Amino acid sequence: MTSTSSTFIAGLEVGHFTDPRRPTGCTVVLARQGAVAGVDVRGAAPGTRETDLLAPTNLVERVHGIVLAGGSAWGLEAATGAVRWLEEQGVGMPVGPARLPIVPAAVLFDLLVGDSAIRPDAEAGYRACQAASPATPAEGNVGAGAGAVVGKIFGIARAMKGGIGCASVTVDGVTVAALVACNALGDVIDHDTALPIAGARTLDGLRLLDSRRALLAGEAPRPLIAGTNTTIGVICTDAVVTKIQATRLAQMGHDGLARSINPVHTMSDGDTLFALGTGAAGKAPGMMTLGAMAAEATARAVVRAVRAAHGIDVAGLKLPSLAELGRA
Template structure:
C-alpha cells in the first residue's frame, strides 16, 4: 500500500493541473484546522502568511496550505482556496465573518510553455474541489507539473521534477510529507548517495553528479534567484504546540538535505510548512517526530522524481529519472 500524507487523520489533498502548459497547484486541506509552523531556508522564497506562523504571533491554527507553480503569480491561487473554504463555513470566527487561514508557497516553472498561463484563484478553487483522503497522484501533476531538477549547469542539461508524498508511522503516530521538487541541485538516494535525477553531462546522455562536479572545480551556471525551489507540507496527527510545529518544519529540511544536493542555495526558495491535526491524541516527543519528519520528506522527494515523466517542448527535452 502506498504511503502518503493523507495517511494523517484530518488531512486531504487536491491537485489542479493546467492542460495548456505544465503548471498547476496543490492544496493540503485541514478542514478541522491544524496547528501550523513554517521554516523557509531558500534565499529566494515566494510565500504568503509565513509571518503569521511565527511562534510569537497570535494565530495558531490554519485551514489549508497551498503549493503552486507560476512563481509569484501563483500566490493568486490561495484566494480561490479561501473562497472555497468560506463557502464550507470554515475559518476563524471574527464576528461578522469567518476568515480561512491559507499560507502558501510557490515555485518557478515559467520556462516550460507560455508563461502567461499560471495558476489563479479558479485553479486554487478547483484543487479544493478535487481534494480527498485518497493517496494523491504523484509526478507531473498539480504544483509539480512544471517542476524541473538539476539546473545548476544550465536548464538544457536538467531533468523533469515533480511532486511526491510519503508517510512514516511509529508508536501510534503518523507523520507524512508532500513535496514539490523543483530544485537547482540533484536528487539523490538518501541511503546510497547515488544520483537519481539531476544535471546531465554536456551531451545529455549521462548523469553528471553536481556535487562531485562542483568539488572538482566545474563552473556552475545557476539560473536567476528564485527560479528554483522545493516546497512542501509536513503533517502529523500528533498533538503539538505552535512552537513544536515550527520545529517540525525546521527538521523536515534535514530530509531535503539528504535527498537534494546542493540544497538551500541562493537560487532556491525552499520552504516547508508543518501541520499538526492532533487526531491521534498522542505526543511521542520531538526527537521521534523529528526523525519521522526528515524521513518522510526525503522519501517524498525521491518519489517526486521517480514518478515524473519526461517532457518535450519545442527543441527542449527534459528526461525523467530512469530514462538515462
C-alpha cells in the same frame, strides 16, 4: 516503522489542479477543522504568503489550508481561490459575523517550461480544493509538480523532470507524512545510498553528471536568474503538537531536504516547508522521534517525486525522467 497507507493524514485532504495548457499547477492541503501550523523558510529566494502568521510568537494558532503552486510569485494568487472555496464551505476563523480561512502558501518557479504567461490563479486554487480528498495524493507531473525541473545548475537543457511526491512514516500509532514539490537547482540524492539519481546530465545528455563532484572539480555553474528553482512542501502529522513544536517540525524536515538534494538551500532556491498537526492520534511521542520521522518522510517524498515523474518535450525543451535517462 511503516511508510504506506490508503489515506494521507486523518482530518486532512489533498487536491491537485494541473493546467492542461502547459506544465504548471497547484496543490492544496486542506484542514477543515483547523490544524496547528508552523513553517521554516530556508532558501534565499522564497515566494510565500502569510508565513509571518505562523511565527510561534504571533496570534494565529491554526490554519485551514496550505497552497503549493507553480508560477513564481504570480502563483500565490491560487491561495485566494482556496480561501474563497473554504469560506463557501463555512470553514475559517470566526471574525465577527464572518469566517476567515487562514491559508498560507509557497510557490516555485516553473516559468521556463512552456508559455510563462500561463500561471496558477485563483480559479486554479479553487479547482484544486474541489478535487481534494483524504486519499493518498497523486504524484509526479501533477499539481505544483507539473512544471518542476531538477538539476538546472549547469543549464536547463541538461536538467531532468522533477515533480511532486508523498511519503509517510508511522511509529507506535503516530504518522508523519510529507508532500513535496521538488523543483531543485541541485541533484536529487537517494538518501539511503547517498548517490544522485536525477539532476544535471552530461553534455551528451545520457548520464548523470553528479553536480557536487563537478562543482568541486571546478566546473562553473551556468549564470542563473535569481529564484528560478525551489522545493516546497508540507509535513503533516496526526500527533498532538504545539505551535512551537510545529515550527520545529518544519525546521527538522529540512534535514530531509539536505539528505535528498545537493546542493540545497541555495541563493537561487526558495526552499520552504510547512508543518501541520491535527492531533487525531491523541499522542505526543516527543520531538526527537517526530523530528526523525519528519526528516525521513521528507527525504523519501523528494525521491518519490522524481521516481513518479515522466519526461516532457515542451517547445523543444526535452526533459527526461529518471526512468527515461540514457534511452535517447
